[in-house]
Amino acid sequence: MASSTGRSPGELIGGADGRGLAAAGLACLDRCLPLLVPDRAEALRPVWAAVARADAAAWAEAVGKARVDLDGAGGGAAEDGGVVTLVRAMLDGMPAEWAEEPLRAWAERCSAQALAVHRLYDVGEDGPLQAGELRRQLAVLDAVAQGPTGLRRARELSVEGGRVLRAVVSRRARTA
Template identity: 45%
Template structure:
């Protein structure tokens, strides 16, 4: 099943976990530590209705400086990072911008419609971030093709990110709340990989 199909079939908790996992893997671009999103992960496990999601989200935004300046108006509404990358800055700058848009676009109310749009947007943005930062070129025309199952010629970072997105959705679909812990472990692995990539690129620039 393609990533697009998995997102289309996911329930509210699975969608929220999918979007949160994408954002979690990109935390190194936002200057956050490894624990910054733990309250949101805990909220998914504790509160099926998402009553405390909005409050915890605003706390995270305050710590990371995500006050909405990179909202949906700065790009395609509700779907940040859907293009192939046309910013005038470097790939690193564009990757940071996409990560900030993911945080800014997170819905304060965890409704099914809101988290579905956010999960889809985060999926695209996270794949585009990995495409921008991969030292090897991805041969595909767009990340949308990857999400639809056309995987020929994928670069290593993009392939790994696609695999993690699919795994998170499969874990939540197959195990419900019990899938949150292994989903977090998958995301933690991806965050470590991206942090190493960001560190290497920083050393090269230095």
């Protein structure tokens, strides 16, 4: 799926550096994680800090800590059209190694899985929720391409997107 400017997340991910790749994947996971564990989404804060430092040791340590903190997350959650499986796959796929190829593969999978999660809650094939997620992914990739200063914007976009998704899910649960 391409944006109105013709760029797709895959194209931008293809040209991103390690920090951009880590931020892209992490932002997708961060937006969707509250569907899996509403009360432990802050477990990713140390991972964001490691992205800011672009430090392999800090990344490995933060990923390891997040995995421990989120171990078993979603185990008791009702499977809602595959959402738990998709979000769990994003979390489980987070590479401990700070290297471009594993980060690129993870960012690409997270992009596709986040779009799929949004599509499950959307109206129609290319509905507004999925379109909003696509815009956020492109904005995150554009922000992190600016260097470390873009990480704050990427995090803001992630928080905003998470709120939107939670609101849609909550509204859907009330009307079901």
